[in-house]
């Protein structure tokens with residue numbers, strides 16, 4: 443069965459989308475069958491995978507409202523060897539539209555259960571919020587990968603995220619656990635990064651991935667070509683770090 | 699009367715909070731009376747101003763629900779010479795609680811009108827979303843300042859923001875206009891930054907502030923001390939750029 447991983451952090455701009463797109467490409471390179479679910483109305487994971495979000499007739503929005511299935515809506519990434527359940531601005535309306543619906547936080551989980559045997563990994567790109575969309579991601583997932591920039595506001599926001607996870611575990615999804623915290627855009631020369639990194643290690647211990655993603659401009663250039671960094675410039679430091687992450691993650695999950 | 703400015707961009711991590719806190723300190727240094735409204739459940743502008751968000755008995759949440767006034771809830775920043783209408787995680791519940799209320803998008807506007815003569819500037823720190831909280835900010839404001847990192851996803855997201863502004867102008871707030879786009883965390887050596895910056899200039903012309911905020915680690919260090927960059931390390935490049943922004947902004951707005 444598919445391992446479903448929510449990539450979440452309500453702090454904005456910490457590398458959630460970049461992690462989802464590049465980890466998907468890395469896992470695909472290791473021969474795994476991967477689906478990305480874009481759960482952000484910004485549609486960045488969709489565009490970053492070379493899919494024109496404005497041209498979509500159906501998206502994850504229609505899947506959440508029960509109007510279409512995952513199989514009908516998913517598309518292959520332009521390159522990278524993985525599938526995408528795409529999103530666009532329509533998704534912005536889902537929050538208010540789902541409020542009075544039955545099983546509003548389990549919509550994504552139920553939809554994904556129908557394709558569970560078709561994928562080895564499902565990576566969910568969550569929006570920068572602790573709203574009903576992120577909740578759908580946390581209910582559908584077995585575990586959470588938390589990208590984090592080693593700066594103050596991101597560190598300070600972890601307690602809200604951990605509190606939300608505790609509530610989700612108690613109320614709707616007993617199996618959800620933190621798979622790991624991933625240091626992104628890491629600048630080894632900066633004292634701030636080092637200090638925050640040490641605080642992460644003391645709070646979360648071995649939950650912090652050994653793989654560290656460096657700041658690398660090639661990762662920021664790749665999305666304008668609709669490509670993962672691993673396809674755009676495979677030998678760059680950023681892309682290589684995401685390949686190492688894919689290896690660390692499969693070693694953690696598949697040998698357990 | 700107060701000039702009310704919403705600092706908004708649904709793209710996460712583009713420097714909204716850093717801009718609000720440092721622009722407030724810069725305007726205060728120029729002798730203006732300034733109020734920050736923290737409209738983000740992350741409560742970053744609150745913490746960045748030295749106010750302990752977990753200790754708040756009342757916050758902007760209570761103001762939006764009509765349980766308290768701005769005067770009852772606001773507090774002075776630890777340093778910096780401005781006031782803060784603080785936020786914490788309670789605010790996360792406001793979206794769903796306001797859905798069925800009357801004038802749900804005008805709650806902030808109505809509350810601020812009662813203190814309109816006490817401030818020269820009100821700066822609203824919006825969350826990274828186009829939700830009811832951001833809508834409250836856009837309805838309360840006369841103009842919008844859009845911080846932006848010169849990278850692809852941030853550029854690509856501008857069309858959604860501009861579309862939302864057009865709808866707000868047509869339906870609820872005819873006076874709202876884009877005051878300016880502010881380039882933040884700018885790395886002059888990067889081709890990507892230069893290219894995106896040129897695209898901004900061709901789309902938005904003189905709406906792009908001349909002041910550019912460079913990437914400067916002192917700005918990222920300041921919040922852990924609960925201080926604006928202008929107080930933490932006044933002579934650093936980042937702080938000086940925000941002082942220049944305050945001067946450019948007052949020249950634009952006050953001579954018109």
Ligand SMILES: Nc1ncnc2c1ncn2[C@@H]1O[C@H](COP(=O)(O)OP(=O)(O)OP(=O)(O)O)[C@@H](O)[C@H]1O
Nearest residue numbers: 454455456457458459460570627657658662710849
């Ligand atoms: N390791 C890296 N090095 C350099 N740039 C990066 C790196 N990771 C991400 N970026 C860039 O930083 C910006 C923020 O990253 P990204 O959009 O992936 O974060 P996010 O958490 O998904 O943001 P949001 O909260 O808006 O969803 C993007 O412009 C991206 O291209």
Ligand SMILES: Nc1ncnc2c1ncn2[C@@H]1O[C@H](COP(=O)(O)OP(=O)(O)OP(=O)(O)O)[C@@H](O)[C@H]1O
Nearest residue numbers: 454593710711712713714715716826883913914918
């Ligand atoms: N000019 C700068 N130079 C260096 N670091 C910066 C600069 N501006 C902001 N930062 C840091 O970058 C991170 C993102 O900035 P900030 O939190 O202000 O963005 P935001 O748009 O408010 O994010 P969110 O979408 O989560 O509300 C923070 O850790 C901040 O300290």
Ligand SMILES: [Mg+2]
Nearest residue numbers: 458459482486
């Ligand atoms: Mg994202």
Ligand SMILES: [Mg+2]
Nearest residue numbers: 714715738742
């Ligand atoms: Mg912010």
